[in-house]
Amino acid sequence: MSGALVSPDLFTLCKVLITGIMKIQSDAILASAPVGSPVEPLRGIAYFLMEDWFLTFNAWMIAITIMVTWAAAIQLLTLMWMERKFYSRLQDRYGIMISIWSLPFWPFSWWAKRKNKPTHKGLGYLQNVADGVKLLQKENITPATADSAMFHTAPVLIASSTVMIFAALPFSEGFVIANVPMSLLFILAAFSLAPLGILIAGWSSNNKYTLIGGMRAAAQLMAYEIPLLLAVVAVLMYAGSLNVIDIVHKQELPLAMAGPIPIPSWNVFSIPQFIGFAVFATAMMAEMERIPFDIPEAEAELVEGWLTEYSGMRFGLVFGFKWLRALAGSALVVILYFGGWSGPVFLTLAPSVGSTVVPIPIIPHEVWFLIKVYLLYLVFVWVSWSVPRVRIDQILNIGWKRLIPLSLLAILLAAGLAAFGPALGGVR
Amino acid sequence: MVEFWVNMGPQHPMTHGLWNMRVKIDGETITDAEPEIGYLHRGYEKIMEVREFQKNVVLTDRLCYVSSITWSHAYCLACEKMMDVEVPPRGQWIRVISLELQRIASHLMWLAAYGPDLGLLTGLLWALRERELFLDLLQLLSGARMNQNFPRIGGARNDLPPDFDKYCFKIIKHFREKLDEYESLFHDSKIFRMRTEGVGRISRADAINWGVTGPNLRACGVNVDFRRLEPYETYDEVDFEPQVWKGGDGGDSYARFMCRFNELEESCRIIEQAVKKIPEGPYRAKAPRRAEGEGFARTEDSRGEALFYVIGDGDDRPYRVKIRSPVFCTMAATPIMLRGYKMADVVSILGSVDVCVGEMDK
Numbered sequence: 001m002s003g004a005l006v007s008p009d010l011f012t013l014c015k016v017l018i019t020g021i022m023k024i025q026s027d028a029i030l031a032s033a034p035v036g037s038p039v040e041p042l043r044g045i046a047y048f049l050m051e052d053w054f055l056t057f058n059a060w061m062i063a064i065t066i067m068v069t070w071a072a073a074i075q076l077l078t079l080m081w082m083e084r085k086f087y088s089r090l091q092d093r094y095g096i097m098i099s100i101w102s103l104p105f106w107p108f109s110w111w112a113k114r115k116n117k118p119t120h121k122g123l124g125y126l127q128n129v130a131d132g133v134k135l136l137q138k139e140n141i142t143p144a145t146a147d148s149a150m151f152h153t154a155p156v157l158i159a160s161s162t163v164m165i166f167a168a169l170p171f172s173e174g175f176v177i178a179n180v181p182m183s184l185l186f187i188l189a190a191f192s193l194a195p196l197g198i199l200i201a202g203w204s205s206n207n208k209y210t211l212i213g214g215m216r217a218a219a220q221l222m223a224y225e226i227p228l229l230l231a232v233v234a235v236l237m238y239a240g241s242l243n244v245i246d247i248v249h250k251q252e253l254p255l256a257m258a259g260p261i262p263i264p265s266w267n268v269f270s271i272p273q274f275i276g277f278a279v280f281a282t283a284m285m286a287e288m289e290r291i292p293f294d295i296p297e298a299e300a301e302l303v304e305g306w307l308t309e310y311s312g313m314r315f316g317l318v319f320g321f322k323w324l325r326a327l328a329g330s331a332l333v334v335i336l337y338f339g340g341w342s343g344p345v346f347l348t349l350a351p352s353v354g355s356t357v358v359p360i361p362i363i364p365h366e367v368w369f370l371i372k373v374y375l376l377y378l379v380f381v382w383v384s385w386s387v388p389r390v391r392i393d394q395i396l397n398i399g400w401k402r403l404i405p406l407s408l409l410a411i412l413l414a415a416g417l418a419a420f421g422p423a424l425g426g427v428r
Numbered sequence: 429m430v431e432f433w434v435n436m437g438p439q440h441p442m443t444h445g446l447w448n449m450r451v452k453i454d455g456e457t458i459t460d461a462e463p464e465i466g467y468l469h470r471g472y473e474k475i476m477e478v479r480e481f482q483k484n485v486v487l488t489d490r491l492c493y494v495s496s497i498t499w500s501h502a503y504c505l506a507c508e509k510m511m512d513v514e515v516p517p518r519g520q521w522i523r524v525i526s527l528e529l530q531r532i533a534s535h536l537m538w539l540a541a542y543g544p545d546l547g548l549l550t551g552l553l554w555a556l557r558e559r560e561l562f563l564d565l566l567q568l569l570s571g572a573r574m575n576q577n578f579p580r581i582g583g584a585r586n587d588l589p590p591d592f593d594k595y596c597f598k599i600i601k602h603f604r605e606k607l608d609e610y611e612s613l614f615h616d617s618k619i620f621r622m623r624t625e626g627v628g629r630i631s632r633a634d635a636i637n638w639g640v641t642g643p644n645l646r647a648c649g650v651n652v653d654f655r656r657l658e659p660y661e662t663y664d665e666v667d668f669e670p671q672v673w674k675g676g677d678g679g680d681s682y683a684r685f686m687c688r689f690n691e692l693e694e695s696c697r698i699i700e701q702a703v704k705k706i707p708e709g710p711y712r713a714k715a716p717r718r719a720e721g722e723g724f725a726r727t728e729d730s731r732g733e734a735l736f737y738v739i740g741d742g743d744d745r746p747y748r749v750k751i752r753s754p755v756f757c758t759m760a761a762t763p764i765m766l767r768g769y770k771m772a773d774v775v776s777i778l779g780s781v782d783v784c785v786g787e788m789d790k
Binding site: 090209291292301303386387389390391393394 | 432436440453456546547549550553554613617620622770771772773774
């Protein structure tokens with residue numbers, strides 16, 4: 001049973017869409033320029049529009065645009081909103097409350113006044129938009145002594161490498177731009193590009209705080225990137241594939257039955273993978289630069305760390321894309337350990353269209369995936385707002401002395417259980 | 429590796445106020461440190477010479493704006509000794525109550541600042557939330573939330589408001605529950621202990637030699653609390669335990685944190701006893717307008733030993749005033765605490781010292 005909203009995949013949908021649009025246009029041109037008329041050469045444009053390579057190119061472009069808009073506009077704002085609301089509640093306050101009725105122009109202000117609505121007691125979803133608009137209006141200052149070219153390159157590098165993750169990150173079987181065979185490797189590679197940008201940003205700003213922040217990012221990189229990759233190796237032992245979609249498929253099989261409810265064989269339910277999950281989640285918090293590990297921008301001692309000299313939207317870009325990395329990180333944890341988008345489909349409407357039965361799931365795969373990602377992200381937020389920041393030497397100790405041995409143990413156990421688990425009665 | 433100086437201040441998130449901590453770092457390790465103070469010098473000792481004795485209370489309130497009453501009280505005590513004024517018992521008890529309320533409010537402000545220093549912003553909001561309750565009590569007592577202008581030479585400005593004891597009991601009961609929450613947020617947290625234990629260590633001898641006082645000295649295991657040692661007001665009649673670090677070699681950030689944190693509980697105990705024991709009677713004695721002679725008083729401020737030395741020459745204003753600020757002396761010892769630790773420890777050490785720039789620069 002297909003449970004995904006986007007099926008069979010994003011590219012095919014976009015191809016159908018663009019083919020339809022181009023067909024209408026070329027038909028219109030063909031009709032308005034009949035053979036023998038003075039505008040007959042226009043028919044060439046119509047043929048061009050229906051060329052296969054042109055349609056494929058456009059389909060890719062639309063697929064990428066849909067994915068980036070979905071991730072960078074909708075999910076980014078949602079995650080920021082969720083975090084701000086959640087930690088505000090943790091701190092006994094309401095948090096952001098700007099709503100659509102707070103907008104100071106017609107019709108919102110007029111309507112709010114007429115209905116006597118409190119203008120600043122909304123859900124606060126628009127606050128991040130307002131912050132972004134404010135940052136856009138601010139001046140972009142380049143320090144006089146900064147290495148201007150590198151200073152301007154760094155935010156682009158960070159932002160583009162973050163968007164690159166979403167080229168291979170699936171939200172469901174179909175909701176993915178490119179389903180490449182080694183997508184997991186690609187995602188992790190794109191993930192670890194950003195610290196390079198941080199180092200460049202810190203060094204080129206020509207400021208002591210940013211320099212220390214950039215150096216901290218470089219030192220920290222080695223400490224968490226290695227256990228991160230080693231924990232993934234343990235997952236590969238079970239999955240036998242570097243494709244994230246295959247990894248999710250492996251976890252969809254039922255593990256055991258608790259009454260009528262089947263327990264799926266998520267990776268987190270096995271002994272070695274649980275160790276790997278602990279390592280991976282910890283390293284992922286460092287990768288996202290969340291608070292126990294946000295030492296490159298430790299604002300207490302380094303002002304804003306490597307971000308200090310950035311202003312305006314350049315600051316907004318690198319600051320906001322932290323949430324996009326958080327989304328990608330949470331999504332990766334869900335894919336590797338929590339069964340991705342697989343979930344119980346409670347009820348399926350099956351209306352008959354002509355003679356074929358079209359199954360429509362009540363809770364589609366994409367929604368299951370987002371529910372898991374949001375819950376996991378809230379756990380990350382919860383942790384990061386209730387612990388202090390660790391020191392640079394302490395994160396190196398945690399990385400080298402705790403996480404790497406643990407991840408090696410996970411690999412060892414995973415290899416042993418993958419080989420002899422069935423002989424031992426299905427231990428995993 | 430090249431060593432270089434990094435300015436932490438005067439406009440820096442680490443400094444709670446306007447001062448500059450210059451640290452010389454080798455990579456991440458601090459090799460030298462140098463506090464630069466004086467940005468907030470307002471010439472208190474000189475201004476006080478041209479104002480009348482009673483009117484100086486307004487000034488001394490502003491010495492440390494998070495701990496106003498303790499400073500005004502030290503000044504009033506020095507003036508009373510010079511003028512031979514005896515404060516009536518009710519006045520003394522009112523002072524004890526207001527001092528301890530102010531101490532809790534000041535320590536909560538420190539706790540609120542220590543949280544974000546370590547990256548724990550939740551601590552800021554939680555501590556400020558409870559500080560609000562004690563500011564409400566102070567407002568009930570004196571009419572103002574900050575810079576209360578409450579102690580007077582010869583007593584206190586006004587009597588306790590009706591039902592003050594009930595409000596005190598209610599708020600303290602609530603506060604005790606919240607103290608458990610702070611415990612789980614702060615010193616039960618493994619990462620908090622990682623950041624504070626063994627950091628910023630200063631030996632007992634160094635601390636005494638450099639004039640470190642108050643909770644910072646008691647964290648080194650030295651039992652010096654002027655409320656016990658030289659009881660002023662009615663501190664000899666209340667039962668409380670000066671908070672001294674007992675767990676072996678202290679003197680680190682964690683010991684300083686624990687001493688201050690436990691003082692919150694002790695101050696609650698003092699307030700409870702004081703509102704029960706307070707007698708009826710006048711709360712303020714008439715103080716002379718002019719005075720001649722010398723007055724000297726030292727009290728246990730929220731941050732250490734506050735000392736006032738006032739000389740009168742028969743005029744209605746002091747001839748000379750000397751203020752000893754505890755933070756000023758502690759600041760001289762901070763390079764000893766900082767050397768050899770990491771750059772991230774600057775916030776963990778200076779946050780635990782509890783810097784108040786107003787009284788430091790006078």
